[in-house]
Amino acid sequence: MRSSRQVRGRRQAWRPPARTMLAGTVVALVTAVVVAGGTPTPAGAATRHGNDVSWPQCGKAQGGYGLPMPPDSAAFVVIGLTRGLPFTANPCLASQVAWAAKRRIPAQAYAMAAFPTPAQLTVHRDTGPWTDTTRLGRLANTGYAEASSVIAGLSAAKFSPRMIWVDVEPRSNQPWPAGSRSKEAENRAVLTGLVRRLDEAGYAYGFYSNTSGWKSITGTWRAPGTPTWVTVGTRSAAEALAACTRASFSGGAAHLAQRWDSRRDYDVTCASYSATPSRPWPVSGPGDLDGNWTTDLLGRDRASGVLQLYPSAGSPRRIGSGWQAMDMVDTVGDLSGDGVPDVLAREAATGVLWLYPRSTAGRWLARRAVGPGWAGMNAVFGAGDLSGDGIPDILARQAGTGSLWLYRGTGSGTRLVGAGVRVGSGWNGFDRVLGPGDIDGDGLADLIARKTSDGTLWLYPGNGSGGWRTSRQIGSGWDVFDLLTAPGDLTGDAVPDLAAREPGTGRLWIYPGDGSGGWQGRIDRGTGWISLDILA
Numbered sequence: 437m438r439s440s441r442q443v444r445g446r447r448q449a450w451r452p453p454a455r456t457m458l459a460g461t462v463v464a465l466v467t468a469v470v471v472a473g474g475t476p477t478p479a480g481a482a483t484r485h486g487n488d489v490s491w492p493q494c495g496k497a498q499g500g501y502g503l504p505m506p507p508d509s510a511a512f513v514v515i516g517l518t519r520g521l522p523f524t525a526n527p528c529l530a531s532q533v534a535w536a537a538k539r540r541i542p543a544q545a546y547a548m549a550a551f552p553t554p555a556q557l558t559v560h561r562d563t564g565p566w567t568d569t570t571r572l573g574r575l576a577n578t579g580y581a582e583a584s585s586v587i588a589g590l591s592a593a594k595f596s597p598r599m600i601w602v603d604v605e606p607r608s609n610q611p612w613p614a615g616s617r618s619k620e621a622e623n624r625a626v627l628t629g630l631v632r633r634l635d636e637a638g639y640a641y642g643f644y645s646n647t648s649g650w651k652s653i654t655g656t657w658r659a660p661g662t663p664t665w666v667t668v669g670t671r672s673a674a675e676a677l678a679a680c681t682r683a684s685f686s687g688g689a690a691h692l693a694q695r696w697d698s699r700r701d702y703d704v705t706c707a708s709y710s711a712t713p714s715r716p717w718p719v720s721g722p723g724d725l726d727g728n729w730t731t732d733l734l735g736r737d738r739a740s741g742v743l744q745l746y747p748s749a750g751s752p753r754r755i756g757s758g759w760q761a762m763d764m765v766d767t768v769g770d771l772s773g774d775g776v777p778d779v780l781a782r783e784a785a786t787g788v789l790w791l792y793p794r795s796t797a798g799r800w801l802a803r804r805a806v807g808p809g810w811a812g813m814n815a816v817f818g819a820g821d822l823s824g825d826g827i828p829d830i831l832a833r834q835a836g837t838g839s840l841w842l843y844r845g846t847g848s849g850t851r852l853v854g855a856g857v858r859v860g861s862g863w864n865g866f867d868r869v870l871g872p873g874d875i876d877g878d879g880l881a882d883l884i885a886r887k888t889s890d891g892t893l894w895l896y897p898g899n900g901s902g903g904w905r906t907s908r909q910i911g912s913g914w915d916v917f918d919l920l921t922a923p924g925d926l927t928g929d930a931v932p933d934l935a936a937r938e939p940g941t942g943r944l945w946i947y948p949g950d951g952s953g954g955w956q957g958r959i960d961r962g963t964g965w966i967s968l969d970i971l972a
Contacts, residue, residue, distance in 0.1 A: 483677065484705045488546065488694070490516025494528040504699060505535060512711070514544040514601065514665075514692075514703060517589050521610055522550050522582040530593040542711050546601040546644060546665075547586040549630055550610040551623060552578040564629055565729070565928065570951045572625045572877075572930035579629025587637050598712050599640040601665050601692075602630055605649045612653045617879025617900060620655035625930055627654070628719055632729050640713045643686055644694075650685035655879070656826030660687035660847065661775015661796070662716045663708065667694040673702070680706030687773070687826075687847065688716075717776045717796050722769030722818065722828065722873070723923035725777055726798050731924040733935065734779065736765060738969040748926065756800065761785065766972045767923055768818030769828035772804070773847040779972075780806070780818055780830070787811025791852055806852050812836070819871035820881035821845075824900040831871060831883075832856070838864030842902050859902055865889070872922035873932040874898075876953035884910075884922060884934070891915025895953050910953055917945075919971045927959065935961070935971065942966030 487506035494500025499519070506513055515532050518524050526532070536543040552560070557578050564580030566573035590596070604627060606612060613619035634641045642663035643650075650657075664684040668675045676693040684690050689708040694701055718724055723731035730748035737744065741760030744752040759765065763784040771778050772793045779792040789806040810816055814835040819842070822829045827845040830853055834841065840860040843853040863869065866885040875882045876897055883896040883904065893911035896904040914920070917936035926933040927948040934947040934955075944961040965971075 484511035484709075486510045486512035486514065486541075486703045486705075488514035488516065488701045488703055489532055490546075491519045491526045491528065493532065494526070498527045500528065505532075506541075506700065508539050508541075510541055512542045512544065512703075512705075514546055515595070516547070517545050517586050517595075517600075518548045520548060521607075522548060522552075523556065523585045525589045525592075529589060529595065533593050533595045543595075543597060544599055544601070544711070545590070545595065545597040546603050547583070547630075549579070549582060549602050549604045549627060550607055551612045551626060552582075553610065556581075564633070566629070567927065567929040569948075569956065570929045570931045572622065572951060573928070575622050575625040576629035576632075576930050579626035580633045581629075582626075583630045583633030583637075587633070597639070599642065599663075600634050601642050601644045602627065602634075603644045604653055605645060606652060614652050617655060618877060619879070620653070620657070621874065621877075621879040623653050624655075624657050628930075631719060635715055635718060635729075638715075640715045642691060642713075642716075643688065645685050647685045654686075656821070656824060658687040658770075658826040658847065659716075659719050659775060660770070660773050662686065662688040662719065663691040663713060664688040665692040665694065665703075666690050667696075669695065670697060671695055673704070676702070676704050680704070688775075714796075721924040722777050722820070723767050723925075725767070725779075725794060727776075727796070730928065731926050733921070733923055733926075734765065734767060734970075734972040735965070735968040736760075736762075736970040737967050739967065748928070762790075762970075764816050765970050766817045768830065769820065771818075771828055771830075771845050771852055772849045773827075774849065780816070782810055782813075782816055789816060793849075804849070804852065806830070813841075815869055817869070817871055819883070820873045822871070822881050822898055823902045824880070829853075829902075831859075831869070833863050833869060835864075838862050840869075844902070857902065860904075866894075868920050870920060870922040870934070872934065872949075873924060875932050875949050877931075877951040882953075886914050886920065897953075908953070911955070919965075919968070921971045923972060937965050937968070937971065939966070
């Protein structure tokens, strides 16, 4: 979009997206709002044609290039909120909003995202909801501040869009780090902070990008429940329409498609488009089961079989009964490919493994069989994205042999996992194996295992392709706990943690990860957990 690039002859070269797997680089938060009498467009309506505008359409006296505004026949516009970088403002935002309102053209919005400068990180490291004890937490807070700046600009311009697209693309003047999984994880932290602030302010959000750009910035990050705005660069109008029907860069449904030339950016609506879309499920992690941007715990009451959700704050909530029929329960992330985290459970009597999807309203959807034949496993759990394709996987340990089997997630609601592949042997020496996510800060999912013989805890760093690098001990004395779980970030610093219960006291301890495979000081979550026989 022209707000993120200079006019032809003055901007850095831009290439159309490669037609490869998961798309995109440019994440644009487009806020779909109706301005002064515009009529919302229902999803699935006929294709409509519009344009996006921003500071390049400002006059030269305002620092723009004086490029033409859209024709009065435009069915909608998308107005840029920033002047190409975070913490800047489109100098003629108010006049562009007024221009659209006068012509009764429905308006959306978009904002540029970028990796913070050292000065920005210093100023904003603690201005968001994450604690600043880790680098990821500081980066997420700074992304949160980027969105706060955008929201302040909306208020000043009296612009009230309901949907904001976040534009994420490579930039030369404030570049995104690239070249390693850890850098991609840092970029994702910034973007997560940005969209969280928009969501908490009541805006729907989506991503604008292309395949190569998205991959270079975020790696294999998938957000299938979040709308996308895809760009085809200088290709034809037919190519833009075709992009509506292809898989998008992040796996989310395409709502808008864009092409551009030296004078304008041209946009078309896709079948999924709505001028007033609903807010997507937060891109907050595999353990956020109630959609409030924090990780929750699941616990089963031993006596009643009732499954309860334990939020990060507040009282537990009953979310199901009859779970005594299951002998294993775990959170698995979004295995069904709809953008909402799921729950995994094995039926004791039959050995059938079931996936329990959650709806965007936080209710259970119809359960789906992952498959029969899991009775021979003495551990089945969500492992995070071990295979490096952006989709969560399942690990299972064979009771008789101690072999560990990897079942790669497909991201499809029909065939949930692929065929099992043996990825290790000798794992019967551990009485607990967990998939915590990236515990050592290298951007790759890891395993944690407790040795039965001595209670030592071991880290198996993932290699990003379904295997592990050299293991190392990360603790001792863990045999005092009878329940261990690793649901994600329980402390709000953007780093995964462990939860452990003492059987004698019923006390639950949280062990916050430090981002490098070690622990910060443990946190007492209180007593009263003794009635549970499963914790996930």
